[in-house]
Amino acid sequence: MSPDPKADEISGQIDQWRQMMAARPGLSNDDVDELTDHLESEINDLRTAGLTPDEAFLIAVKRLGGQDAVSREYARVHSDRLWRQLMPPSSRRPSNGLPTALLLAAGGGLAIRLPYSILGDQASGQFYPRAVGLLILPFLIGYFLIGHWRDETDLPRRIDRLGGAGGLGALAGALAVAVVPLALFPPRPDGQTFWLTAIHLPISLVAATGIAYLGPRWKVLGAWMDWVRWLGEAVVYYVLIALCGGALTALIVGIFNAAGLPDTIVGQIPGWVLPLGAGGAVPVCAWLVERKKSVIENMAPVLTAVFTPLMTTALLAFLVVVAVNGDPVTVDRDVLIVFDAALIAVAAIVMFTVSARPSGPRRGLDWMQVTLVVAAICVDLVMLWAMAGRLGEWGASPNKVAGLGCNLLLLAHLFGTSWYYGRVLRASPADPASAAGLTRWQCLALPAFGFWALLVAVGFPPSFGWA
Structure with missing residues (x-):
């Protein structure tokens, strides 16, 4: 049977180490409990191998890392927690x-x-x-x-x-x-x-x-x-x-x-x-x-709550204009450029909202975001219709091809976002998997948009003869 480190003289040392870890910034009680379990498991393994209690404790602490190193690692993993609190001056990196x-x-x-x-x-x-x-x-x-x-x-x-x-x-x-x-x-x-x-x-x-x-x-x-x-x-x-x-x-x-x-x-x-x-x-x-992370963290929900309905209203207004006009191909080119920029802004707003979204039950802002994303998908489909018509009528150009590729990428991103947001709204409030899927999808957008931007910046000029 494995020795129990709590049953011998090192239990006091473990308790002292636990108190020191609990005093570190960025570590909650659950984190300290998890660290303590890791420490005790390591001590058990070392004592089973024949080490004395003191030797096992010292080596286990060394393997687990110094107090500051472990605290910094937990701060990186649990950055959503530290984003909401300022670290005291004594713990900041000089x-x-x-x-x-x-x-x-x-x-x-x-x-x-x-x-x-x-x-x-x-x-x-x-x-x-x-x-x-x-x-x-x-x-x-x-x-x-x-x-x-x-x-x-x-x-x-x-x-x-x-x-x-x-x-x-x-x-x-x-x-x-x-x-x-x-x-x-x-x-x-x-x-x-x-x-x-x-x-x-x-x-x-x-x-x-x-x-x-x-x-x-x-x-x-x-x-x-x-x-x-x-x-x-x-x-x-x-x-x-x-x-x-x-x-x-x-x-x-x-x-x-x-x-x-x-x-x-x-x-x-x-x-x-x-x-x-x-x-x-x-x-x-x-x-x-x-x-000053905690200062803006308090502003993030306010900013997204204000801009989400405003942007949704603008997109719905565009759809009304297109419905009245009847043919998106004839919509003024400058209007298409403006709403292309609006779709990019929607993707940015959604990503920022998801990044600041606290874990827990669904909220009213989630429904607002889904409404915004659905409106953006409708606008993007109209934009693609207009771009395809312009390509067929006036031929290809660097701007048209770049705009078409950007809108296809945005459409894929928005469809994925609506899917994962739908899972968040349908899931049980205690289910973290749906929120994690939404976060991973937003993370995938970063390398995708970055690679596309690099392709356009470096590949399009020679491909189109510096036109």
């Missing part, structure tokens, strides 16, 4: 603080502004559209990698924390591919493929940046929902910073005008402040999201 974010912000701002100083007006029309992602995102990637690097001390573990050789290779490969349009593609701002690259290349880079954020978890499909959640939170902070920055810039310009400074000097202020702020705000947003 390596990923505000000084690092501000230093990278300065680099990001200068990376945006200096090309204009060198290339002049040529940069605005030919360089920036395709290079903006490559100018900003490396500083965000650096912010994540610096934090992972300083979490460990020896090189092998550091490499693993960065995502391993596979993760670093995939990240480097994405950045290298993103350089191809700048290095090899002709700068033709009057061409369709030029702007297709400008729109899709940042999307693929944002998807790849998730590898740097997730580190060793980038191979775990469910972990990508953390990247979705992070992006949603960062967008909210970026908009707030942009609004404040715009108001501050206008105030400074007004003060300098009132002071009677020459227009040549005052006119240069927005040309420096806006690009520096646009690039520098990205690492600052990263720092804010990591430090």
